[in-house]
Structure formats: C-alpha cells, structure tokens
Amino acid sequence: MYIDKKEVLRYLGHKNQIIQEQLNLLIDQCIEEVKQYTKPKYTFGVFDIKKNDEGVELLESNLIFKGKDIKEHLKNSDMCAVMAVTLGSLVDSKIRYYEKFNLTKAVIWDSCASVLIEKICDEAECEIRKIAKNIDLGITYRYSPGYGDFPIDIQEKILNTLQAQKNIGLTATENSILIPRKSVTAVIGFQDKSITSEHPGCTVCSNYETCEYRRGGDYCVN
Template structure:
C-alpha cells in the first residue's frame, strides 16, 4: 500500500477556491472528509507493459498494442506514442465504498457530497502518481524514460475503448473494475491511462496538454487563469 497524503490546496482548487477566506465550518468539513475518504477507500490498481506498433489503419493514425486486440486510434495518441516502442496500460480504482458514501451524502448534505467528491478526486490522482512512479522505475531498468499519462476521452482518443482496455488488463477480476455500455466505469472513481516508454530516459514534457484536452473550452481552471497542473484528463 502507498503512503497517500492528500493536498488540501488541491482539494480547494477542485472546489473552485480562488483565494477567498474559508470559514471554520468548511475547513472542518474538508478535514473530516479527507479522513473519511482515506478510511473508506479500498484502492486497487493494475498495469501491464506491452510492445507497441505505430502505423495507420484505414488511413487513420493508430497504435497497436502487441499481443492484444487493443488499438489506439487518433492523431493525439499517435503523437503521444509515435516515438515509443513500449507502453504501460494502467487502471486504478478507489472502490465502490467511495461511490456509495458520496451517493449517501448527496441525499443528506450536498455540500459534504461536493467536498467528498473533490477529496476523492485528489485521492485517486495521488494513487495514480504512485502507480506512475512504479511504471517509471520499470522503464528505467530498461533504459527508457516515460511520458505523461494519457486517458481514453483525452484529445481524440475515443472513450469507447475503455472496455477493451479493461479486458486487456483483466481489470474486472483483478481490481473489480468494469465498464457500462456507455463507457462509464464502475466504480466511478476510477482512472485508466496509457504511458509511453521513451528512448530518452530524461524525457521532459515539452507542450501543454491543455491544447488537446477534451475539457479545454469548459475548464474551470483555465477560466480562473490557472491550469489543472496535471497535464492529463480525469474521468469520473
């Protein structure tokens, strides 16, 4: 298990905080929700590393994940992985207990529900960060670097690959993560992503992912003059 510490400043940003004063009751609620989310979360994760082939299918840019039926189509994922020959496919979930607690709060105290949702978002991002560290360490053993997490629904990578992606990871059996016919993951507080293995072990991010983010036009962070600072999409 990871030693996860939640950043209250990140939670406040998810809540739309712009530096205004926080009353004592709200601050206490945030602290209580942090502890509750940490207590009830049963986070689990799975990832696998694959060789990939870069090319085209029916004149569409795509990445084939070798040894699987998973094909990643779209210009954005192509640009993300075109210089890679391996990638990691990962899935993370906080568990159904978190979904249930947020749902109960929605019926009793909507403010608490919103705060819990923000705490859960920060929690799963921190778990994803820890999984990414493990993947990066495996890449370094191979003499490779890694690029950023790239999730279905980001840019022009279709969200409907979720089922195939989860099947490739055997995520239902291993971490209890499934997907509906409309490509929504259950539990809802879950993330899937692809990380490319780069030839340059000291690879650095060169371009803001805001340019191709699917939430770019409606992003509350950009409207407030900031960014999400994570450079990747979050699907809840």
C-alpha cells in the same frame, strides 16, 4: 494515504478567501473520511507496440489505439504501459449518499477523491517508471482515453486486456463511463530517457469547452 488540503481547496474553487472555522473543520473531517472509505487499487500491463496506418497496435493483445494524438504521444516509443486505477465503490456510494442529505459534504468528498485518485495514479506511474529505468528507458506523461482524438470507447477493451474487473473491480458502462466513477485509465510510452515529454495541457481534454476550472482561470490535476 495523503490528501493535500491545498489541492482540495483548489478543487473547491478557493481563491484565498477566509474559510469559516466550521467549513474548515468539515473539510478536515471529509479528508479523513475519504481516506477511511477508500480502497485504492491499480493494475497495468507493458506491451511492445507497432505503428501502422490503422493506429498503434499493442502486440499480444487485441488493443489497437486509433487517433493521431495517441500516435503522436507514442511517436518515440516501441513499448508502452497501459494502466487502470480506481478508489473503489465505497467512495462512489458515500458521495451519492451525501448528495441526498448533505450537498456541501458531497462536494467536498468529491474534491478529496479527485485529489486522491491523482495520487494513486502517481504511485502507479512511479512503478512503471521503475520498470522503464531497469531497461534504461524513460517514460512519457499519462495519456487517457478522451484526450484529443483518442476515443473514449476504447475503455472496455483496455479493461478486458488488463482483466481489470477481476483484478481491481473496475468496469465500464456501454457509454464508456468507468465504474467506480473515481477511476482512471491511461497510456504511458517508454522512450529514450534523454527525451523530455511536456504535457500538452488543457487543450487535449474532452472537457476543454465546458470545464469549470478553466473558466475560472484554473485547471484540474488531470
């Protein structure tokens, strides 16, 4: 597992300032620790889809995606993949531990884990891309519950459909918060490979108004 230190620093709000040696060593230490305690897993399913007035129905499942934005995301698709990714519960436990005893280390750990979850998402997406390529199709970018008007309360149904608790130990609270916290679900459409899908960026994010990265002129990896 590789954690890009430059991305970790970006999450930490680094703006090319000089980093004290002690802090630099602590970041390196945290990167190695996160890799040691991470148990990354992912699972996904591929579904034929049907669009109607109610939303996007995933055939042979109980999933119906509602909202104009997810329908727009899948407008060129007759199939989609639904993925779930997690770094495992040990990462959450260590972050909570450091929040009590070493807040600086907790923040660095959190940043390292955020970079790593994106890398694991990329790995899952790469596998999905290969499946699409085998049937002469391309794929869209990832689109997650909470983006735009795609309701976050679909999380539990996604996890149930993927048997995510059994397969990767991923669950959701009654408020649709993923547990472990360093986890992601997302939808990827299969479409003609000649179509280029451009990610709409920060405007679709449910944290658009409150995002600390955007206020600082930056962005998160998601």
